[in-house]
Amino acid sequence: MRFIKYTNPDAPSVAPSARLGGRFYGRTDIENEIDWLFGAALSGIAGSALGGQFPVDLYEDKDNTYVRAELPGVTRDAISVEIVDGSLSIQASRKDKSGEGENTVSFNRLVSIPDDVQADKVSAAYENGILTVTLPRTEKSKPKKISVTVN
């Protein structure tokens, strides 16, 4: 796996991004579902699995944001995770030997991530077919307790 961060000011954003309260959410759920349907319909269900799409979960706690992707059976060297201007790009490919021949399925997804990420400290682990990317939050965005004295 390799990590690359670069900004691309001329690239149009992938989706109309409506950030809720400065945090997250690029696409709406219904847009994701329709993309999924098209991907699945156009590339066939059996064998070539998901048409390049895979489920992604997003979690956060006070120190990190976590992106978890279901990528069963992909080769570790073929996983590439990049940070592109506020989004995380996950690419992977998998070789399937099914009887006669070998076909390669590739997966590709761009996930919006919050702004407060320390890009140089991002790490990822791949286990049992699940890729977990840990994105540490920047110090200044961590929730801090402010004590207030009341007279």
Add this chain to the structure above:
Amino acid sequence: MSFFNALIPAFNGAAPEGDVIPTRRPQYHVAETDAAYSLTVNLPGVAKDGLEVTDENGELRITGKRALPLPDNVAVLHRESSDALFELVLTHDNTIDSEKIDAELKDGVLRLTLAKAESAKPRKISIS
């Protein structure tokens, strides 16, 4: 309708199969050669201890429980996967030899080689 439900992952997790524990069917693919069937099942998040493969009464049953690594106290921002158990039941009517099933689980993919039972293999019949 169920065809579309199977395609949309958000519906997959929420639809129970009639019993109390929600299960969902994993993606799988079966290929056939003269001597055996090879079954590939996508089980992301399932490790060896969460996996169970049984063959009974002509039915091959695969159940998988996901062990998902995440620290405690996380807030969910967006969920597309589901925590439901994986369950796959395939009937084979004794065309496979249960003693000779070979299974390998790697990176969330289970590959089974199911040797065909002797009676199911193509046989030449000689004519006297």
